[in-house]
Amino acid sequence: MKISGPLVKALNNQISMEANAAHAYLAAGSWCEITGYDGSAAFFYAQAEEEHQHMLKFVNFLNGQGVGAIIPAVKQPPKTFKSLEAICKTALSNEQGVTKSINKMVDIAQRDKDHNTFTFLQFFVNEQIEEEQQFENILQKFNLLGRDKLAIYEIDKLLAGMATAPSAESQN
């Protein structure tokens, strides 16, 4: 079954969102590295890798359906950030935007009775639940531990523990 025009457009737009997310996490990781937040740097670099994998899934899917994927230009992310907490707040709100976008595509796929694309999108529906929860959990740590140097040091250590690169399995 051919993917509808609106869904192709939305899928290509998603490639752009995932590419921008990868870039934003890369910038966050770089700032953390410079600032001395080594655990957070590792975490955001791993996040960037994960977003790159997401982008590739959409590229491969569109290409596999005989619709050439459009590789987009990416936005220049900020060079500096206010704080680790500010990065995580922005990350959560960006992930909420991604969730909205995924859900919109699921709606279109349902409307189109496009079961193939609908099934493909299920991975991302689940992934977004995890990603939002992850940042909500991190943000909660600031409320629990505080925002002084020692608290940030502890949170940085926690992020180090979350910095596992996605396994090959979870990518399928």
Ligand code: FEO
């Ligand atoms: Fe791939 Fe975090 O959205």
